[in-house]
Amino acid sequence: MLSPERRPSMAERRPSFFSFTQNPSPLVVPHLAGIEDPLPATTPDKVDVLIAGTGMVESVLAAALAWQGSNVLHIDKNDYYGDTSATLTVDQIKRWVNEVNEGSVSCYKNAKLYVSTLIGSGKYSSRDFGIDLSPKILFAKSDLLSILIKSRVHQYLEFQSLSNFHTYENDCFEKLTNTKQEIFTDQNLPLMTKRNLMKFIKFVLNWEAQTEIWQPYAERTMSDFLVEKFKLEKPQVFELIFSIGLCYDLNVKVPEALQRIRRYLTSFDVYGPFPALCSKYGGPGELSQGFCRSAAVGGATYKLNEKLVSFNPTTKVATFQDGSKVEVSEKVIISPTQAPKDSKHVPQQQHQVHRLTCIVENPCTEWFNEGESAAMVVFPPGSLKSGNKEVVQAFILGAGSEICPEGTIVWYLSTTEQGPRAEMDIDAALEAMEMALLRESSSGLENDEEIVQLTGNGHTIVNSVKLGQSFKEYVPRERLQFLFKLYYTQYTSTPPFGVVNSSFFDVNQDLEKKYIPGASDNGVIYTTMPSAEISYDEVVTAAKVLYEKIVGSDDDFFDLDFEDEDEIQASGVANAEQFENAIDDDDDVNMEGSGEFVGEMEI
Amino acid sequence: MNTSVTSIKLVLLGEAAVGKSSIVLRFVSNDFAENKEPTIGAAFLTQRVTINEHTVKFEIWDTAGQERFASLAPMYYRNAQAALVVYDVTKPQSFIKARHWVKELHEQASKDIIIALVGNKIDMLQEGGERKVAREEGEKLAEEKGLLFFETSAKTGENVNDVFLGIGEKIPLKTAEEQNSASNERESNNQRVDLNAANDGTSANSACSC
Ligand SMILES: Nc1nc2c(ncn2[C@@H]2O[C@H](COP(=O)(O)OP(=O)(O)O)[C@@H](O)[C@H]2O)c(=O)[nH]1
Ligand SMILES: [Mg+2]
Numbered sequence: 001m002l003s004p005e006r007r008p009s010m011a012e013r014r015p016s017f018f019s020f021t022q023n024p025s026p027l028v029v030p031h032l033a034g035i036e037d038p039l040p041a042t043t044p045d046k047v048d049v050l051i052a053g054t055g056m057v058e059s060v061l062a063a064a065l066a067w068q069g070s071n072v073l074h075i076d077k078n079d080y081y082g083d084t085s086a087t088l089t090v091d092q093i094k095r096w097v098n099e100v101n102e103g104s105v106s107c108y109k110n111a112k113l114y115v116s117t118l119i120g121s122g123k124y125s126s127r128d129f130g131i132d133l134s135p136k137i138l139f140a141k142s143d144l145l146s147i148l149i150k151s152r153v154h155q156y157l158e159f160q161s162l163s164n165f166h167t168y169e170n171d172c173f174e175k176l177t178n179t180k181q182e183i184f185t186d187q188n189l190p191l192m193t194k195r196n197l198m199k200f201i202k203f204v205l206n207w208e209a210q211t212e213i214w215q216p217y218a219e220r221t222m223s224d225f226l227v228e229k230f231k232l233e234k235p236q237v238f239e240l241i242f243s244i245g246l247c248y249d250l251n252v253k254v255p256e257a258l259q260r261i262r263r264y265l266t267s268f269d270v271y272g273p274f275p276a277l278c279s280k281y282g283g284p285g286e287l288s289q290g291f292c293r294s295a296a297v298g299g300a301t302y303k304l305n306e307k308l309v310s311f312n313p314t315t316k317v318a319t320f321q322d323g324s325k326v327e328v329s330e331k332v333i334i335s336p337t338q339a340p341k342d343s344k345h346v347p348q349q350q351h352q353v354h355r356l357t358c359i360v361e362n363p364c365t366e367w368f369n370e371g372e373s374a375a376m377v378v379f380p381p382g383s384l385k386s387g388n389k390e391v392v393q394a395f396i397l398g399a400g401s402e403i404c405p406e407g408t409i410v411w412y413l414s415t416t417e418q419g420p421r422a423e424m425d426i427d428a429a430l431e432a433m434e435m436a437l438l439r440e441s442s443s444g445l446e447n448d449e450e451i452v453q454l455t456g457n458g459h460t461i462v463n464s465v466k467l468g469q470s471f472k473e474y475v476p477r478e479r480l481q482f483l484f485k486l487y488y489t490q491y492t493s494t495p496p497f498g499v500v501n502s503s504f505f506d507v508n509q510d511l512e513k514k515y516i517p518g519a520s521d522n523g524v525i526y527t528t529m530p531s532a533e534i535s536y537d538e539v540v541t542a543a544k545v546l547y548e549k550i551v552g553s554d555d556d557f558f559d560l561d562f563e564d565e566d567e568i569q570a571s572g573v574a575n576a577e578q579f580e581n582a583i584d585d586d587d588d589v590n591m592e593g594s595g596e597f598v599g600e601m602e603i
Numbered sequence: 604m605n606t607s608v609t610s611i612k613l614v615l616l617g618e619a620a621v622g623k624s625s626i627v628l629r630f631v632s633n634d635f636a637e638n639k640e641p642t643i644g645a646a647f648l649t650q651r652v653t654i655n656e657h658t659v660k661f662e663i664w665d666t667a668g669q670e671r672f673a674s675l676a677p678m679y680y681r682n683a684q685a686a687l688v689v690y691d692v693t694k695p696q697s698f699i700k701a702r703h704w705v706k707e708l709h710e711q712a713s714k715d716i717i718i719a720l721v722g723n724k725i726d727m728l729q730e731g732g733e734r735k736v737a738r739e740e741g742e743k744l745a746e747e748k749g750l751l752f753f754e755t756s757a758k759t760g761e762n763v764n765d766v767f768l769g770i771g772e773k774i775p776l777k778t779a780e781e782q783n784s785a786s787n788e789r790e791s792n793n794q795r796v797d798l799n800a801a802n803d804g805t806s807a808n809s810a811c812s813c
Contacts, residue, residue: 041619041671081676140801149798155647156678159796271796280795281681289676296667303672 043301046327047073049550050318052308053335055083056136056284056536057527059291060144060543061333063151064557065550066298073326074295075306076338081292083335084490084530086133087285087403090119090126093486096133100488107336107349107529111488118361119483130282130403131357134490134530135395135412137162137376138277139263140270143540145277147558153290158281160401163274164368164375165243168432169235169383193236200230200240205265207258214254222257223250242380246534248391248416248496250381263535276535278374281402284536308332308340313515313523331550332524336493339526344519346526349491353532354422356413356430359484364398364409364437373400376534379429386428390417393534394433408483416496416532423487434480494531494538525549608651608658609774612682615664616704617689618697619671622723625757626689627663630767652771659771661685680708685717685770690736692722692754698736705748717773719751719766720744726756 048070051058059081062074076083080092084107088096093113100111120126138145138159148154207214217225222241226232232240241247245260267275279286296302307321311332318332319325339346367375379392395412397403404410411433413426515522528542548554615623631650648663664683669675680686688704690697701720708718722741728734738754745752751769755762 043672081674145798154798159798161796270801271798272802277796277798281678286678289678293667293669293676293678296669301671302669302674304674306672 043303043324044071044073044326046329047071047301048328048330049073049333050075050308050311050326050328050331051333052076052338053083053527054078054081054288054292054304055085055335055337055527056288056291056530056539057542057546058083058333058335059085059288059295060147060539061527061546062295062300063153063291063298064543064547066295066300067151067558067560068547068551068556070330070550072295072300073303074292074300075303075308075320077305077307077321079305081289081304082133082285083288084133084337085284085288087130087282088133090115090129090131090484092126093131097486097488105337106339106346107491109489109491111486113487114482114485116481116483119359124405124408124483128405129359129410129484130285131359131410131484131486132283132285132403132412134284134355135397135534136283136530136536137374137395137534138279138536140267140275140277142263142267142535142537144536147540148287148290150558150560151291151294153287153294156290156293157279157286159277159279160374161272161274161369161372162276162278162374162376163372166367166375166377167239167243168377168379168429168436169238192231193233196231197236200226200232201265203230204258204262207262214258217254220254221250222247222252222254225254225257238380242378242391243376246376246378246393248532249389263537274369274372278397278401284530284539287536308334308338310340310342310520311522311524333527333546333550334521334524335527336529340520342519343521344516345514345521345524347493349493349529351416351492351495351531352418352422353490353492353530354415354417354426355486355488355490356411356426357484357486358411358413358430358482359404360409360411360437361407361481361483362409362437363407364396367396367437368398373398377433379425379432384425384428384432386421386424388415388417388425388428389421390415390425392425392429394429395534414532414534422489426487438480490529492529492531494528494533496532608660610660610662611684611770611774612647612662612664613685613687613770614679614683615666615687615689616670616675616708617687617721618691618694618700619668621689621691621694621697622757623687623689624665626687626721626723626755626763626766627665629757629760629763631663650767652767654768654771659774661767661771677711680712683708683712683716684774685719686712687719687721687766688750689721689723690741691724692734692736693724693727693732695735698722698740702744705744705750709748717751717770718748719753719770720748721752721766722754723757725754725761726758 049065049072051062051072051074054062054074054076058074062072065072078086080086080088082088086092094115096105097111097113099105100108116122118124119129148157203210203213213229214225217229222245223237226237226240240261241250241252241257244264245252245257246264247257247260264275271277292300292302309319309321311318311328316328317325318328336346336349367377369375375396377394377396379388379394381389381391384392392413392415395414397410397412399406399408411430413429415422415425415429417425525546527546528538531538544554544557547557615627617623627648631648648665650661650663652659652661664679666675666679669679686708688701688708690701705718705720708716720741722736722738724732741754742752744750751766751773753762753766753769755766757763
């Protein structure tokens, strides 16, 4: 349903150069930003929407608005794309750290950096590395993935599979307390446990409909639910909640956990025997560049090195640091990091995400599935020396991802623990990884062979590798060479599992009532900082909510229909639509395909 | 039918308003070779050219205007196999910028990128416009840096096709097989995932070798 306030679409607002719907025959040359009409050499005097900050949410929003037909001016105070989602070189990180510590980058604190002399003046150059400020993985069945396909932004990018999700347990990288109970992957798993697991998996794929099963536990923890209702034991419970669900602690509520476990399972085998993907050359930094390019093609104007100084909600004029001005007819959208001086409406960013990013001189290929260069390692609560209460997640990327040179690897550690404990937990996790890696590289340990085939085509669901088992007592002789260590605390308004809700963006929307005299940001809307979430799940939700605020409805959010005669792309689009249908219901994933997949898991 | 198709990512660089987009428009909308209409993808314009029985598929990345306020992204140059660095023969400033872009490409892009330096808008010289960048200056820069060199008019179409043919010819014929085997290797090593090839039975195009 189109709401009455809905702004006209691109087709309605702009004389059509070529109508796709009327005539799907060969295109000649499309109406393109800068191809049909030369672009003006100055920034526009008047735009529909001004967006400050080129992070993921802002970039997806810019592309959505540009293709919808809005006139967008998209700026960033930095000289690079990405803002809170940037992928940076080592030199850029050095500058960023200085800015954080000078207090000129809001929402980040306590940045500590070590860079080996081997980078810059030695073996490696700053540009050999691409470090993400908030690394993410892309689930194979997710909103963002379908938008990447629809918008064709995926054509600017390369994706690689991520199949290894390790769990660290028992003060060692022994896979689990008792390897005999390794979830799914062990033939010695008691029949009863396997049955219970399968029962749970069948349930979780269609959990919402089965309220009678989970409702009674809706306010209780997921571990209670798994133990009481499905008679699962600790190793399975941990693997389900932390490795598969990627949850942050044991208090996770049942619906959230179910949704996250299902995310993994329905993503599995969409493109192959793995649930997630990583983009090459960098994560969200790379994706935001792709969406910005798409927005530019759709007509948005880009200007880096441009800082908003103030917005006047009465005259609707935004003023920039270089003295230029623009009249904004609809909305001004700003990332909290780009807030002008004297801003008074920046939402409180009360949740901390602690991050440690290391570059290690060691290929660490033992941790990757064959041919891959990415892995997740999860440290569940209580698994570390520090007695961690929250999970520490370590996302590992190798040279194959082109974010670091051959022979090196990047570890992205993060935790949702708050306060000084967080750093202790992260340090403990780092030490555990370091020890495990040294044992690994010295022993040449083979991956475990015991794997139960679960799907019809011989793929396993969980391909967890036992790291360094039985080398618990081994004391390594060598030390690991760290090329780079970056510690920082990031602040966000989105709690772990927090769903971005529309009312958040209403902070400034009660018009004049909330204007503060002297504030430079009256009448602007702030976006959210990235949360601790390791997947891109929050991005589309946030962009969509903002889109609706601006356009009046989200009906035509990325309602693109690129038709062309390139056979390959045409079939790609058909496929994208299919795919879209499958996940259209958002939380209510179509179970047809997945049902089959469960059916084949004969025990 | 010729089965060996080499795909080339080609990027355009140069000061705003030198005619980059016009050159592309001229190239893709001309009756060129025995070719069909250009195909339009959301990501880039594509145009196939057949040179000596060998088909070169240009994936042309225009700047989409992002160069106007110095906002090109690193993603833009990445893995480009060819680049047109364009200047306006009537604007000396644009030639200075061209030098800058050549330098930038040598730093940022792949080592063996083929670069064509293109002095555009030569039609203006016939119409009383004054030449501000001598042909020799362009030739000299091209020679120094190992670039192809052309002077073109996107308006009349003069020399535009030659730019792309020239680049196509510099891609050695054997590159096709090399590229195929190289990219196959890359796929098996790096597990590149094609997002259009989901396993839900809808993608019958897994055999495509574009
Ligand atoms: N006379 C003449 N004008 C040209 C030529 N090429 C482009 N133009 C004009 O120069 C302006 C800028 O061209 P455009 O292709 O948008 O430049 P871009 O910013 O580099 O993409 C437009 O007004 C074009 O019509 C040419 O060869 N001769
Ligand atoms: Mg242009």
